[in-house]
Structures are given as structure tokens and as C-alpha cells.
Amino acid sequence: MARKRFSDLERVYDALKLAKVDIGNLPANLDITKYAKWKEGETVREIAAREASGGEKSVGLIAFGLPSTDAGSQILVTTTNRAFDKFKTNADFSKLGITDVTTGYNTNGSFVPAKLTLTVRGTKVSATSDITGRKYKKNQGQTYTLPIGQTETVKYFQEKVAQLVSSQLNVDYFLSAQPEQWRRD
Known part of the structure; x- marks a missing residue:
């Protein structure tokens, strides 16, 4: 079965939210902290422009x-x-x-x-x-x-x-x- 990207981080994020853990209190260098900031819109991700499809x-x-x-x-x-x-x-x-x-x-x-x-x-x-x-x-x-x-x-x-x-x-x-x-x- 194919795995979704960041599926492990998503499961941890959901579990922490369910347990009402303030993710902002976790160390900033953890992947889950960075993922949570991105998920909640605090971090903006740069996406490169795609080549035009030509119709x-x-x-x-x-x-x-x-x-x-x-x-x-x-x-x-x-x-x-x-x-x-x-x-x-x-x-x-x-x-x-x-x-x-x-x-x-x-x-x-x-x-x-x-x-x-x-x-x-x-x-x-x-x-x-x-x-x-x-x-x-x-x-x-x-x-x-x-x-x-x-x-x-x-x-x-x-x-x-x-x-x-x-x-x-x-x-x-x-x-x-x-x-x-x-x-x-």
C-alpha cells in the first residue's frame, strides 16, 4: 500500500492534538514542530512554477x-x-x-x-x-x-x-x- 507523504508526522500531529498537547512548547528543532507550523500556516512553502501544459x-x-x-x-x-x-x-x-x-x-x-x-x-x-x-x-x-x-x-x-x-x-x-x-x- 502506498504511503502518503508525511503520514508518520500526520499521525503524531493528530495524536498530540487529541491529547491537547501544546506543540509550540516542544523543541523547535523537532520535525513534528516544523510540520505543525507548516500545517497550521505559520510556515510558507515555496513552490516552483511549473512549465505550461500548452493546453x-x-x-x-x-x-x-x-x-x-x-x-x-x-x-x-x-x-x-x-x-x-x-x-x-x-x-x-x-x-x-x-x-x-x-x-x-x-x-x-x-x-x-x-x-x-x-x-x-x-x-x-x-x-x-x-x-x-x-x-x-x-x-x-x-x-x-x-x-x-x-x-x-x-x-x-x-x-x-x-x-x-x-x-x-x-x-x-x-x-x-x-x-x-x-x-x-
Whole structure:
């Protein structure tokens, strides 16, 4: 199970609040004191500006596990122009299972596409947490997220992830994938 960031500090913070402990009386160099100041708005965290997404672009994909000839499996989704433009000329782009030729594709409000997140393998630099003051290693690479769908040869999500992990993309980027979801809205 994935852990939320600062989950340990959040549990301690909640326990101290429940016990009515004045966190301001604790030593200032403790992580919990720094976390409490940030949580209560006394410390402002600097957030770097993100690169502009360049707007949205509609792309078509075929949902995993559904017959590719079924009109209901041909779904229109959106991605950022920034991510699409970065990878449309990549040799492995066809493996993503998306197309910008959207004729015949339909939107489906209860469908959330599978996503592939690609982070450029950059150099790691030392950084200091604005919240706790601790040092950590941070990857300097840019991140891109694209929807993924089935292709002629790969019909299932796990197969798609295995295919992408064994591709050149895994050499140039850190990869993570999330499966598609069908919601009941």
C-alpha cells in the first residue's frame, strides 16, 4: 500500500492534538514542530512554477480488454499538448496505443484512461525540505503523463506495461503506470 507523504508526522500531529498537547512548547528543532507550523500556516512553502501544459489535445484510444472492433471501446480522451508533442516523434510512440486521428472515437464520462508517467532521467541534486528542513535527493527531470490503450498486438494493461518497460522508453525515462478505471457516476 502506498504511503502518503508525511503520514508518520500526520499521525503524531493528530495524536498530540487529541491529547491537547501544546506543540509550540516542544523543541523547535523537532520535525513534528516544523510540520505543525507548516500545517497550521505559520510556515510558507515555496513552490516552483511549473512549465505550461500548452493546453489540451484530444486523442483516441481503445480501452484494454475490450474488443477493438466494438465502437464502445474506441474512446476519445485528452492529454496535454506538451506531453503529446514531446513523444509523437519518439520511436516507441506507437506502443502507447493512442492516435490523434479521432474520427470514430467517442467520449465516455465514466471512463478514466490508463496512464503512463514518464520522468526524464536527470541528475539527482541535494535539496532541503521546506517543511522539515531535512536534506533529500531530488530528480531534476521533467515529467510527462500520457494516456495509454491497447494496440493490435497488446490487448491487456499488464502486457502493455511489460512491453513499455522492455522498450527504449525505460532506458531514457523512469516509468510508472496506472490502470484505467470505469466509474459509476
